[in-house]
Amino acid sequence: MKSRYGVLAAALLLAVAAAPLHAQGFKPSKPIEFMTHTGPGGGGDVFARGIAAAMEKEGLMPVRMQVVNKTGGGGATAMAYLVNEKKGDTHIIAVFTGLWFTNPIMRKEAKFTMKDLTPVVRLVLEPAMVAVKNDAPYKSLQDFIDAAKQSPGSLKQSAGSLGSRDWIVRQLLMTNTGANWAYISFPGGGERIAALLGGHVNMMVIEPQEAGEHIRAGNLRVIATVSDKRLPAFPDVPTIQEAGFKIPNVPQVRGIVAPPGVPAEVVAYWEDLFARFIKTPSWQKYLADNMFQDGYMRSAELAKFGDQFSDTTREILKAGGVKVAR
Amino acid sequence: MEGFGYLMQGFAVALTPYNLLWCFIGVFLGTVIGVLPGLGPAATIAMLLPLTFKMEPTGAVIMLAGIYYGSKYGGSTTSILLNVPGESASVVTCFDGYQMARRGRAGAALGIAAIASFVAGTFGVVGLMLVAPPLARFALSFSSPEYFSLMCLGLAMVVLLAGKSMIKALLAMLVGLWIAGMGTDLFTSTSRFTFGHAELLDGVDFVVVAIGIFALGEVFGNMEVREGAQMLPAPKGLRNLLPTWRDLKDCRFAFLNGSLVGFVIGVLPGAGSTIASFISYGIEKAVSKHPEKFGTGVVEGVAAPEGANNAETGGAMVPLLTLGIPGSGTTAILLAAFILWGLRPGPLMIQDNPTLFWGLVASMYIGNVMLLILNLPLIPLFAQILRLPTYMLYPFILGISIVGVYSVSGSLFDTWMLAIFGLLGYAMRKLDYPSAPLILGFVLGDIMERALRQSLMMSQGDLTIFVSRPMSATMLFLAVLILLAPLFRKANALRVKAISS
Known part of the structure; x- marks a missing residue:
């Protein structure tokens, strides 16, 4: 049975993939180490295990994917491991997140940047929403900004750490409008929502998945989305840009990288495999369940995207008064 | 009695052979990973x-929840037998549990831990069932500000955990607070005490500190004794394998205290x-008639924290589900x-998915009974490990x-960090510094600092935020009371002396 699926997969590969010639050069011969920088249960870990399970279910790979956790340093330990221990290794790939770009910009302890690794594919864009409590007076983002202008520093946003996506959105909005409000860091998403629901803060940049049930129950109201286009689940809510704020969209990305020194044919193998993978029903369901958007990009595009993303982030960090390490 | 009908329906769901089997697999796996130090329920659930x-x-859901609360049962085993906390929550169980084992009462300690876990675990489920929605609002x-005051209350427990010297206890606590401060400052994203190591950017893991100081410190301390005479006494006779009637009576308050505080x-x-386990231990010691005996192997000192960390699982289900x-x-991965x-946990879940919610609640009652039945017969078996001669036992712990x-x-x-903390634990033992205050400082330091800074950002720097909010003010008041308690006691003793002379 197994081998027949293998033949089938190879046939599909020939039929679907545009560049089958060099893709034929590499095929994994032993289980793939699939690394994430978060511990079991963290965002990257759940993402990696979701991919591994869907790959197995769809029978796309001849070998298993074994999820490995290398925690520490906000991704720095995992990145250093890829560079120092796994250079040229063709049987390991890792999940990257936006943190892999921003952490090395801010921290001198992080010895390596994304440029030291081999970009493979970008997979998803995670949208976010600007939410307020349902009994709050702000019906639109403009209302919130106006209120913030009226009493500078007294409105509060519950949020993650400095340099994260919600911080960047705030910086951009504050520079664009001249408004000013407090940014209160909480380590976990749960505590951020609790602070918003309890009325201890006024606003939060929240993931659609986290907010969904509270919106349905009438506890929260969404006043704008942080995404390129409107979210299917919230067709009436404008994006920040549609709401009249001319700031660039801040994407939250996830994708795959490989260690440095990996041959081009290996990268091509992964590009094609994931190109087929993202079309499978399992993956489509995963995206829909989590309200993620497809953000597939091949290696060369991802490299370009990464440079741009790092440069923009660095500028925003500097403008926000953060000391950058590189 | 709409709820009662739902509960009966829940039992109908949980008692199907299929779900009973998953419940058993869950609590069994939970016990096993609870016994093994390091590997915790979060990792196990993620992998499964x-x-x-x-x-x-x-x-x-029934199986994964079983792993979660089952792990709390198992966590006490290595704490009591080997001074190795099996789960972070059972570090407090080491204080008196291991001392009981050293005095030949390992069986009684394990037994009381299992019974306290059962009583408080069941209490937690009752709480979840009866008061989930109003408690979620609480x-x-x-x-x-409330978290800050709660942490102050916790930190005040240091006066209760101090041994002979208050100065040494405070110093140990400061070291704990310092270790808690290592890593990345959440608010400014700057590094603190990382010594240039990227591995320290996320701070030090609790498991490393607790196992280093307790388990390795103990091993190093005992390696000095050259002759193998220091063997731990294995419990002899049935009387020492299970808690006595008196033990249970002594623990009456501890069961209640652990259940309430934990939940x-x-x-x-x-x-x-x-x-939760620290605070219930502190309360237990504060109200005890013989507080001086805590830390030498009193049975309440095991029952209160073990109860608390099991009732906690029922409590933690409240915000998770509602x-x-x-x-x-662990609840994040759940x-x-x-x-x-x-399934979408949230304000509408109980309404949308009554079968699942009540089935889960019913399975937790059943799971707790299974855990008690599963754990009690294991006690004599686990206690056998103490029959190992020291030259085998200590390398095994290591x-x-x-x-x-x-x-x-x-x-x-x-x-390597583990080795460093092992040496620190050894040095503290040699110099007679208590290790409990260090762990206390380490556990509370992080949340306390964060809560302080969050509060001051909320109030734009106004310190009265801590006393103008009633719950916060109450907890601060209690903290002050606890801090002053030794002075009261001293004054009282002087007065008694004066009167009697």
Whole structure:
């Protein structure tokens, strides 16, 4: 049975993939180490295990994917491991997140940047929403900004750490409008929502998945989305840009990288495999369940995207008064 | 009695042979990973998650929840027998549990831990069932100022945990607070005390500190004794294998205290079971008729924290199920699992999915009974480990400590950190510094600092935020009372002396 699926997969590969010639050069011969920088249960870990399970279910790979956790340093330990221990290794790939770009910009302890690794594919864009409590007076983002202008520093946003996506959105909005409000860091998403629901803060940049049930129950109201286009689940809510704020969209990305020194044919193998993978029903369901958007990009595009993303982030960090390490 | 009808329906769901089997598998796995140090319920659930996709959701939820509360039962075993905390929450159980084992009462300690876990675990489920929605509102009214005051209350416990010298206890606590400060400052994203090591950017893992100071410190301390005479006494006779009637009577208050404290703290998403067990231990000592005996192997000192960390699981289910808010790593992965099955924990879950909610509640009652039946007969078996001669026992402890720490992060760096903390534990033992205040400072330091800064950002720098909010003010007042308690006691003693002379 197994081998027949293998033949089938190879046939599909020939039929679907545009560049089958060099893709034929590499095929994994032993289980793939699939690394994430978060511990079991963290965002990257759940993402990696979701991919591994869907790959197995769809029978796309001849070998298993074994999820490995290398925690520490906000991704720095995992990145250093890829560079120092796994250079040229063709049987390991890792999940990257936006943190892999921003952490090395801010921290001198992080010895390596994304440029030291081999970009493979970008997979998803995670949208976010600007939410307020349902009994709050702000019906639109403009209302919130106006209120913030009226009493500078007294409105509060519950949020993650400095340099994260919600911080960047705030910086951009504050520079664009001249408004000013407090940014209160909480380590976990749960505590951020609790602070918003309890009325201890006024606003939060929240993931659609986290907010969904509270919106349905009438506890929260969404006043704008942080995404390129409107979210299917919230067709009436404008994006920040549609709401009249001319700031660039801040994407939250996830994708795959490989260690440095990996041959081009290996990268091509992964590009094609994931190109087929993202079309499978399992993956489509995963995206829909989590309200993620497809953000597939091949290696060369991802490299370009990464440079741009790092440069923009660095500028925003500097403008926000953060000391950058590189 | 609409709820009663639902509960009966829940039992109908949980008692099907299929779901009973998943419940048993869950609590059994939970016990096993609880016994093994390092590997915790969060990691286990994450690894099993892909296997549950093919299961029917109710069975899967019942099994994964079983792993979660089952692990709290197992956590006490190595704390008591080897001074190795099996889970972070059972570090407090080491204080008196290990001392009981050293005095030949390992069986009684394990037994009381199992019974306290059962009583408080069941209490937690009752609480979850009866008061979940109103308690969720209480949890939301609790914010940074309240967390800060709760941490002050916890930190005040240091006067209760101090041994002979208050100065030494305070110094140990300061070291704990310092270690808690290592890593990245959340608010400014700057590094603190990382000594240039990227591995320290996330701070030091609790498991590394607790296992290093307790288990390795103990091993190093005992290596000095050259002749193998220092063997731990294995419990002899049935009387020492199980708690006596008197033990149970002594623990009456501890059961209640552990249940209540554990449940209430469990409901708060920002606290956690380690804090719950510390606070219930402190309360137990504060109200005890013989506080001086705590730390030498009193049975209440095991019952209170073990009860607290089991009642905590019932409490933690409240914000998870009714608000979709996880309070710990384990509940976060449970939440991820719920979402993968298409269930949406949140304000509407009990209404939308009554079968699942009540089935889960009923399975938790059943699971707790299973755990008691499963754990009691294991006690004589586990206690046999103390028959090992020291030259085998100590390398064994060393081995499982190292494997336990490595299994958490997969990094050798943490193993070296473990050695450093082992040496620190050894030095503290030699110099007669108590280790409990260090752990206390380490557990509370992080949350306390964060809550302080969050509060001051909320109030724009106004310190009165801590006393103008009633709950916060009450807890601060209690903290002051605890801090002053030794002075009162001293004054009282002087007065008694004066009167009698």
